[in-house]
Amino acid sequence: MERLVMIPGPTPVVRSIQDQMGRPIQAFGDPEFVADYKGVIDDLRTLFGCDGTCFVINGSGTLAMEMAAANVTKPNDAVLILSNGYFGDRYAEICKRRNLDVDVLQSIWGQSVDLNLVKDALKNKRYTAVLATHVDTSTGVCLPLPALGKIMNDFPETLLIVDGVCATAAIPEDMREMNINILLTCTQKAFGVAPGLAMVWADQKALQARENLGTIPDYYIDFKQWIPVMDNPARYFSTPSVNLVWAVSESVRIIQEEGLSHRYDRHVRNARAVQKALEALGFKILAEPEVRAATLSNAIYPEGIDDAKFRAKLYEEGIVVAGGLAAYAGKMFRLGHMGNVTTHELAAALSAIEKALDSFGKLPKYGTGVGTFLEALKQ
Numbered sequence: 163m164e165r166l167v168m169i170p171g172p173t174p175v176v177r178s179i180q181d182q183m184g185r186p187i188q189a190f191g192d193p194e195f196v197a198d199y200k201g202v203i204d205d206l207r208t209l210f211g212c213d214g215t216c217f218v219i220n221g222s223g224t225l226a227m228e229m230a231a232a233n234v235t236k237p238n239d240a241v242l243i244l245s246n247g248y249f250g251d252r253y254a255e256i257c258k259r260r261n262l263d264v265d266v267l268q269s270i271w272g273q274s275v276d277l278n279l280v281k282d283a284l285k286n287k288r289y290t291a292v293l294a295t296h297v298d299t300s301t302g303v304c305l306p307l308p309a310l311g312k313i314m315n316d317f318p319e320t321l322l323i324v325d326g327v328c329a330t331a332a333i334p335e336d337m338r339e340m341n342i343n344i345l346l347t348c349t350q351k352a353f354g355v356a357p358g359l360a361m362v363w364a365d366q367k368a369l370q371a372r373e374n375l376g377t378i379p380d381y382y383i384d385f386k387q388w389i390p391v392m393d394n395p396a397r398y399f400s401t402p403s404v405n406l407v408w409a410v411s412e413s414v415r416i417i418q419e420e421g422l423s424h425r426y427d428r429h430v431r432n433a434r435a436v437q438k439a440l441e442a443l444g445f446k447i448l449a450e451p452e453v454r455a456a457t458l459s460n461a462i463y464p465e466g467i468d469d470a471k472f473r474a475k476l477y478e479e480g481i482v483v484a485g486g487l488a489a490y491a492g493k494m495f496r497l498g499h500m501g502n503v504t505t506h507e508l509a510a511a512l513s514a515i516e517k518a519l520d521s522f523g524k525l526p527k528y529g530t531g532v533g534t535f536l537e538a539l540k541q
């Protein structure tokens with residue numbers, strides 16, 4: 163049975179992107195592939211306002227996180243982590259292992275780190291970098307990135323690194339406008355491609371910071387190994403994932419055709435409608451309304467619902483959602499609605515959720531969720 167994968171990544175992959183992954187292989191030095199690779203790198207730079215280099219390499223989001231940290235910090239450098247959940251904590255762990263001097267501003271799950279505290283921290287200590295998760299997938303909280311970018315204006319000696327894994331190509335991010343020095347993501351979330359590629363954008367300031375470090379201990383993720391390849395993909399450093407590069411290229415074509423601002427609007431519209439529907443069905447959304455992400459919904463169960471059984475029921479219905487993490491394991495499920503997912507797919511997911519609720523005797527009335535969703539989309 164083909165199931166609809168509605169977890170917060172991998173997200174559904176549309177046919178035209180699947181077709182790129184199924185193409186006969188080409189040599190990575192084939193002039194056709196070299197042109198395709200170069201094209202996607204250039205388009206990605208333009209899309210997010212990058213005046214430096216975009217690295218598109220084999221790996222996952224976590225590799226991209228390590229790559230960003232490795233290229234602009236050295237042991238004992240101070241970094242400030244803004245953690246709105248599990249992935250912020252992961253970034254702290256990555257930085258600790260690199261022997262950085264790590265300070266963490268931690269929010270209560272469901273809220274976002276207070277930006278006044280960020281400002282105070284930056285005033286009191288000189289940080290090499292601020293590392294922020296745009297949307298923490300564990301909580302569904304979206305950090306107010308434009309406001310953080312404004313704060314960074316006053317601290318030009320500190321770099322801003324943004325983990326955009328659950329946001330890039332779904333929620334506005336512009337490196338120039340938001341003072342982002344390194345932005346990172348991977349293919350399986352809002353780009354709607356299978357897992358396999360990491361994407362890291364570094365602006366001129368970040369590239370200069372890398373230059374200032376001299377030789378670094380990291381080999382595969384060293385910007386300097388890749389800069390010549392990203393400039394001219396006919397050069398070899400390590401074998402690119404040929405078919406996934408084509409797949410991203412098709413994803414970028416879809417993004418350009420839709421237009422970034424339309425894509426951002428669509429995500430907000432769908433998210434608000436889904437969230438309204440889940441609330442009408444008796445779920446609570448973990449993230450506070452003012453910081454609620456447009457890319458996924460973390461829905462806390464009403465009393466009397468067993469998480470494993472609920473998700474098994476959805477699975478039977480052909481819908482796959484993710485469980486909660488850490489303290490919220492067993493207490494909520496996570497529904498992704500980013501990338502190229504359609505309103506029809508969301509309506510299908512909601513109808514399966516209604517069926518699952520009904521099996522627990524917890525459904526107000528058939529149509530409550532789907533109806534609320536469709537009504538909300540009209541507005």
Ligand SMILES: *Cc1c(COP(=O)(O)O)cnc(C)c1O
Nearest residue numbers: 222223224249297299327328348
């Ligand atoms: C998924 C995710 C990651 C990790 O990406 P992987 O591809 O699983 O390594 C990192 N940060 C955020 C915000 C994510 O949502």
